[in-house]
Amino acid sequence: MRYAMTITCALLAMSGIANASEPAAIQNNPQDTAKPISRTDVTHSNRPNIVYILLDDVGFSDLGSFGSEIHTPNFDRLAAKGLRYNAFHTRAICSPSRAALLTGRNSHSVGMGNLTHVVTGAPGKQGEISTSAATVAEMLRASGYSTFAAGKWHLSPLGKPGSDKAQWPVQRGFDQYFGFIGGMTDQFHPELIIDNTVIAPPQTKGYHFTSDIVDRSIGFIQGAKARHPDQPFFLYFAPGAMHAPHQAPDAFIEKYLPIYTKGWDRIRSERFARQKKIGLIPKDTKLTDRNSDVHAWDTLSADDKKVAVRFQAAYAGFLEHTDAEIGRLLAFLDRANLADNTIIVVMSDNGASPEGEEHGTANLTYSVTNLARKFEPTSELLKHIDDIGTDRSYGNYPRGWATVSNTPFSHYKQSVDEGGLRAPLIVSWPRAIKQTGSVRPQFVDIIDITPTILDVTGTPPPTSYLGVPQKPVEGASIAPTFADAKAPSPRSVQYFELQGQRAIWLDGWKAVSAHTKGAAFEADTWKLYDQRKDFSASTDVAANNPAVLADLERHWMDEAQKYQVLPLEDVTVHNPTFFAATSGKTYRYFEPISLSMDSAPKVTNTSYRITASINRTGAETQGVILATGDRFGGYVLYVKDSLLHFEFNDFGNRTSITSSASIPVGPSKLAYEFHKTGDYTGTGTLSIDGKVVGQGRISMTPALAITFAGTDIGMDIGSPVSEAYAENGTFPFPSDQLGEVSITVE
Template identity: 45%
Template sequence: MKTNIVYIVLDDMGYSDLGCYGSEVMTPNIDKLAQNGLRYNNFHVTPLCSPTRASLLTGRNHHSVGMGLLSNFDLGPDVPSTRGKITPSAGTIAEILKENDFSNYAVGKWHLTPMYEETPAGPFHNWPLGKGFDRYYGFLDGMTDQYVPTLVYDNHSVEPAKKADYHLSEDLVDQGINFIADHSSIHPEKPFFLYLAFGAQHSPHQVPKRYIEQYKGVYSKGWDQIREDRLARQKELGIAPLDAELCERNPGVKAWDSLSSDEKRLYERFQETYAGFLTHTDEQIGRFISYLEAIDQLDNTLIVFLSDNGASQEGEFDGIIEQSSYFNGIPTSIESLLPHIDEIGGKNTQPNYPRGWAQVSNTPFKFYKQTTFDGGIHVPLIYHYPNRIKEKGTIKKQFHHVIDITPTVLDLAEVTPPETIKGIKQMPLHGVSMQYTFDHSDADTKRHSQYFLMAGQRAIWHDGWKAISFHTKGTPFEEDIWSLYNTNEDFAQNHDVASTYPEKLHELQKLWLEEAEKYNALPLIDKTIELFAYVSPEDKVRSRNEITYYPGMSHNLAAPPIYNRSYTITIPIDRPADEKNGVLIAHGNQYSGYTLYIQNSRLIYEYNFVGTLYKIESSMKVPVGVSTVQFEFLKTGLLQGKGTLLINGENAGEVEMPNTLPFLISIEGIDVGRDAYIPVSKNYAGKDDFAFSGKIQKVEFILQND
């Protein structure tokens, strides 16, 4: 009988967030997968989304395949470990299965394409259809709004949904079911592979209010007590050993009892939203599983469920209600967040919870996503395969890594990886099959070593010992302090024994370097969010100083890099009548971005610096007929300058801009002649996309090398 394969990947979900891993959050459908399948309590990933996904889909270490950091960052051919794309010599599981008569479908988050290739004109060879998938529906970048997502269908952009009750997670499952329905109706004899990668639980945490209200009052006891409760349940379930200890609170996280009433009220709302978001995600997974059951394909379908990394620290200590503050290093405050407390989770916020709750998600471990401590890399893994798994409901304790999943799946499906794909010789798989664990709970692990490296943070696990270095950005790597843990005796890695076993630490440090060299992980790089402003030498669009867009261009993420430099936007237009108004160019959304539009015959420029608005309304009307409108930004200092509007070369207004965004304008792209997604300006919000009703000849950006 054929074996179908489904990967279900959640994003930024910590080790303890599921009910079957000790949480109070209601996840009955995922719990049922665990009850009828296998759970692993010693499974690891990389600390970041793109690298884990690259390793998951290829069965190789992420540096070896070119995904050392996010796919947004291509550091060029001199740094082959960090190209932001999977090398063709590391074929994906979809490419392997395609050669074995599988149909392959991907739904949801991709995040394996360099940002400069996320354009409506391609190139498409690093999009899902270029990596072995027959159909794709989802979003290419690392995150998107759950209510107004930026979506791609196969190789083209699709318009945002107009449904009032739209939610991305529901849409993704609808599309996944549709793909499987088409497949099962037309090719019932063929097996299928579905990669179902939710945007949940990554920020923005957005979910209908009724899901948030389910958790009202649940978190009033605070993050310290919830962590203790979760660890107690983990011990009862066997997910943590009986002698496991909670790590101390992470640096900067306050004791819950020390918080003010306003802080508690705000922080509870953030966690209620996260919990409701997860319950909603669980419901969508339940719908998909029910569909497989309805078409009699559940028993012969291998389902692999995991999270791509641990819970996120990107909500900072107080939480955030929009994405740009974190990605531009702009602090938030209780005072700025409290007025929006009732909006958290709704359409007017893009929240992420405070770090205190992120540590709860990672119970019992320390630290978060982006770090090589277990809070960043130790996550749930569930296999569900009724036709094969006999020890249903058991917990497996062998150490394994995300590179081991695809070799396991190929082993179970009796598929041998080809030596070449599309004429390109393939590198060997780095992972080992985990099938031996299915029937032998007490078997010794077949993985003996695994290195970790993320943005300068290093670690290695070897035969039960783990060495970790903690790196402070900008300091010499030689000054990093290493710690050592015996994970067989210290599950949560509370007790640093480096001083007791200096020879063991030295042995692991030496092994880390050998593994890093073997898997092409060097050189060490400690840059992170500032790389969003970096323009790769391979970026043929953003490396130009002159970029011209034409009307009719689809929404895309390859926007001009206007950060910390002077530039001019020039737009020749034709307004046949006075009532011809609308957006000329827009980049971003209501949280951060810029827009140039005509309203009531006035030319208006707005720049949103994470809530601080710089605005110019022209002192003269835009003439009827042919004219040229311009916006000029003159840099006068670091990330500051003066903006000027011109109509037919005549000064029409100015504004001082003492702050501009340093790294990332927004999680949305750029539009010509309209504002297609979440509007940048409140002045035209509610007017659909406020498309310009005249004619635009072109939009030309001239960038200066300041």
């Protein structure tokens, strides 16, 4: 699967690109793009602008133009003016899909065979994109493009020193970046980063992250065009939607409550019928059986149904809100006369998520960071049902709704079955795509998107970048499908692997091997599907085609050896090793600062000590000394009413320790010490100037991490860890009265 310049002369003429196959920037230095390219080296005026819109955890059927009842007029407008692809494949989970998309290479080949924090000794699981695989931003910037990223990154490994930002967006080819580095964030109180700096989220009433990144994206484009009107741009727009937490303004949620009382079985059947009616899927497609871990809607209790309806309404409202915000970006491109020659690619990084498990959760971090706990019971969810979808919920829906999102396929995200791999794909380019509104059936992989962009912009991938020899681009251009509905698929074979699960597609046949963690890989059973006749992979035909299955297994091994998939490992997302504390280390801070989750000190399942030197000028001086996490889980040391307080927020269950003595005016030294007495449990002790003034038992600490929020020194940005000062905003401790704060991990 080699990259090649496949675009036809006719398509070049349609797009108005002059000498696109030999851009001046690449001619100047064809073997190594390490040297800066002068903005005057390239004639930009006819090269298309590029926008990637990468949605998160959006299933194959979630957009209106893919069969959904959810109102997505702006995505549907792009589909009507462009093309939909019904056989688009991802890597079934966030980081590998993003790495494959941005590099045009297989995820294992570039070192991202699992999530970025799942780092092992295997060459394909290094947790970061190899420097031997330049990103599309690096390649396009070298050929004269302005490059911007807004939204989720999730391609920088946890556990590295905070100063190591080699894998952050601006170090991987983007001129400017605004968003969050990790895997998910609170949409109302996000962890925000501009370029390489953590900033506090706005305190504006009605703030929402998606609205913010649209504003920032418009600003990026407008600023670039103001400076260099003829220079094309590349925007990587990756909202948190629709990854949990599902959060949206109330008006977007309320409208969907009556709709979802039908339940997931009926909604799924309606989407399936609609997909056939609009020609998205073949007429003979079979709807796969309801996933075995989902109960029939009619068997649920009235309370379970009520909660489930609210969860799905929050999901639908979040998606419609995202669509409305995308509409603002599209309207700007129209006003700026940029839309006609802008290629917009809409996709999702994997299928819908089962991470809300059976009943859904109002606090996803409860499960993700705590292996020892179960989700809230329905009775508890009912007490706070109106919070679901608001800033008081970090919610994810029951997996019954994920089954709906993945219609007509089976299984979910993190599976190499169709429900994990398949996602919607829309390509819009008004100047060049004329068969608008059509559906393309070609097998397309996420590694094919960037080669397509390199193709139509006339940007050959470099053999060397910044002095590092480059891996060949492994995807292939789908540009021929823009004008020819019968153009061949860009590849005949594609492997898949995730956490020991294996699959391969070969000329319409697909073989899948599920894997049980800890079992021998040789014992795994393979299934076989003939997708030439069975679009949804509904019927296992392995028993009747043993020779075909054996051939596919051999091909899988060949591909695995070629793209550094081996050795096989079944390390999953939930591995405490990757969140472990670094013993014997002291972290010192001398000014108020906010740290992202990946660079914050890790104190999980270990003894640790927080100390702070302060110099209060009066009894009224108060505020946060150190806060880690948010209202969904974390810990905070703060001063209020002249008393020292420590609170551990155990996912809503709170343990507080308050000093028995007041903090004196003037200089003093405050401390909190956690002494571990057993796995994830211990004793917390407060002291003022070396004297113990409070003590309490901490019955359970998180098994992996506190939450997905970072650590703040001298304030608490985002949603508050403690409700005790929630009305005080970030509750900052006066910086001129706060000295050194340190955390020592024992």
